[in-house]
Amino acid sequence: MVGYAFMGAAHSQGWRTAGHVFDLPMRPTLAAICGRDPAAVRAAADQHGWAATETDWRALIARDDVRVVDICTPGDSHAEIAIAALEAGKHVLCEKPLANSVAEAEAMVRAADAARTRGQLAMVGFNYRRVPAISYARKLIEEGRLGTLRHVRVTYLQDWLVDPAFPLTWRLKREHAGSGALGDLGAHIVDLAQFLTGEPLVGVTALTETFVKERPVLSGATAGLSGTGGSELGAVTVDDATLFTGRLASGALASFEASRMAAGRKNALRLEINGERGSLAFDLERLNELSFHDHTEPAATSGFRRILVTEPEHPYLEAWWPPGHALGYEHTFVHQARDLVEAVATGTDPVPSFADGLQVQRVLAAVEDSAAKNAVYTPVPQPAHSPVPRPSHTPVPQPSETHASGNRA
Known part of the structure; x- marks a missing residue:
C-alpha cells in the first residue's frame, strides 16, 4: 500500500480483516506499506500490521512479494503510481477520485486495458457501494421494484472547513487534490447515482463556491487533515461546495450537493430515488437501514417502511453477525478487499473499474466547466460504449507463472 493516513488506515483494516471473516480463495498478506517519512511509515506499519516499509513507491512495486498495489495517496500521484504498477505486473486498487x-x-x-490482456486487474475504491443497504437498494432497482426511474437526489455534507482558521492542507490545493468538495465528496455521490441506476449522467448544470479564499499555511512538514496553521495565509484553490443538477441517459433528473462547509454535518450522505412504482431512501448515519415505499400498494396502508439490512440474505452479510447486529463504516473496506481478492482469484473483472472511475471524472470535469460558465448546461462526453457500473464476469487471462508466494493476494 502506498500511503498510510486516513484512507491508509481504513484500507489496512479491510485487508487485515477480510480473510478472517469471509471464506476467501486467497488470504491477503500485508507485505509492505510505503510513505516518504521513515519514522511515520514505520509507526503505521506497526499499528496496522504491515510486515515491511518502503519510502519510495518505485521500490514497493518492484518487490517480488507484492501482487496487489493499493494506492491511498493524494490524487496528483494516482496516475503515475497506478500505470507503473500495472506495467510492473501488479493488480491495482486506486482510491477515488481516479485521477485529478x-x-x-x-x-x-x-x-488497465493493456494490463488486462496480461492478467492484471484494476479497480477504483468507491467504498460506499459496499454498504449492504446500498447494494441491496441496487438489487431492488434492478428487479424493477421502482419501475421507470424519474428522480435521483443525493447530498453529501461535512463541516470540517467551517472554521476559517483551519489550515491550508493538501486537500485545499488544486495541484494536489484536483478539486475540493467536488472531487472529495461529489465523486462519491456521482458514482452512487450511476451505480444505483445503472445509467451514466449525460449532462450537468452546476455552481461551485469557495467561501474562505485564504487559510493559514501549515507549519512544519505536515499536510494532512489537521495541523497547526501559522500567521502566513495561502490561497485556497479548490471549491468549498458544489451544487448541480443532471440528466441520466434515460431522461431521469438528478440533483447533487456536496459541501465541506455545512455546520453541524459530520459525514451526512443521503440519497433518494423515485420511480413510477416506488421510492428508496438511504442515510449514511443510519447505514444499516433502507427506506422503501411501494407505490403499487393501496394508498390507505402504503408509505415508507424501514428495512433493517442485517439479514444473511442481504449483500455481504452472510459472514457477519446474527440479524439485527449492525455493521459500520469500516466494514465497507472489508467488503472492498473481499471483492478484489475474489476477482483476482477467479480472473473476473472487478467493479468499479477504471472505466467507471473515468466516467465519474468526466462528470466532475463537466461540473467544473458548467460552473465556470455560470451554470450553463454542459454535456458529459460519452464513449462509444458508455461504461455502466454493473458486474462483469468476463474471465481475464491468468499469469503464466505460479507466484512464488503461493496462494496469497
Missing part, C-alpha cells in the same frame, strides 16, 4: 483530470484518468484506463 480526465486526461490522467484516460491514461489509467488505457494502462
Whole structure:
C-alpha cells in the first residue's frame, strides 16, 4: 500500500480483516506499506500490521512479494503510481477520485486495458457501494421494484472547513487534490447515482463556491487533515461546495450537493430515488437501514417502511453477525478487499473499474466547466460504449507463472 493516513488506515483494516471473516480463495498478506517519512511509515506499519516499509513507491512495486498495489495517496500521484504498477505486473486498487483530470484518468484506463490482456486487474475504491443497504437498494432497482426511474437526489455534507482558521492542507490545493468538495465528496455521490441506476449522467448544470479564499499555511512538514496553521495565509484553490443538477441517459433528473462547509454535518450522505412504482431512501448515519415505499400498494396502508439490512440474505452479510447486529463504516473496506481478492482469484473483472472511475471524472470535469460558465448546461462526453457500473464476469487471462508466494493476494 502506498500511503498510510486516513484512507491508509481504513484500507489496512479491510485487508487485515477480510480473510478472517469471509471464506476467501486467497488470504491477503500485508507485505509492505510505503510513505516518504521513515519514522511515520514505520509507526503505521506497526499499528496496522504491515510486515515491511518502503519510502519510495518505485521500490514497493518492484518487490517480488507484492501482487496487489493499493494506492491511498493524494490524487496528483494516482496516475503515475497506478500505470507503473500495472506495467510492473501488479493488480491495482486506486482510491477515488481516479485521477485529478480526465486526461490522467484516460491514461489509467488505457494502462488497465493493456494490463488486462496480461492478467492484471484494476479497480477504483468507491467504498460506499459496499454498504449492504446500498447494494441491496441496487438489487431492488434492478428487479424493477421502482419501475421507470424519474428522480435521483443525493447530498453529501461535512463541516470540517467551517472554521476559517483551519489550515491550508493538501486537500485545499488544486495541484494536489484536483478539486475540493467536488472531487472529495461529489465523486462519491456521482458514482452512487450511476451505480444505483445503472445509467451514466449525460449532462450537468452546476455552481461551485469557495467561501474562505485564504487559510493559514501549515507549519512544519505536515499536510494532512489537521495541523497547526501559522500567521502566513495561502490561497485556497479548490471549491468549498458544489451544487448541480443532471440528466441520466434515460431522461431521469438528478440533483447533487456536496459541501465541506455545512455546520453541524459530520459525514451526512443521503440519497433518494423515485420511480413510477416506488421510492428508496438511504442515510449514511443510519447505514444499516433502507427506506422503501411501494407505490403499487393501496394508498390507505402504503408509505415508507424501514428495512433493517442485517439479514444473511442481504449483500455481504452472510459472514457477519446474527440479524439485527449492525455493521459500520469500516466494514465497507472489508467488503472492498473481499471483492478484489475474489476477482483476482477467479480472473473476473472487478467493479468499479477504471472505466467507471473515468466516467465519474468526466462528470466532475463537466461540473467544473458548467460552473465556470455560470451554470450553463454542459454535456458529459460519452464513449462509444458508455461504461455502466454493473458486474462483469468476463474471465481475464491468468499469469503464466505460479507466484512464488503461493496462494496469497
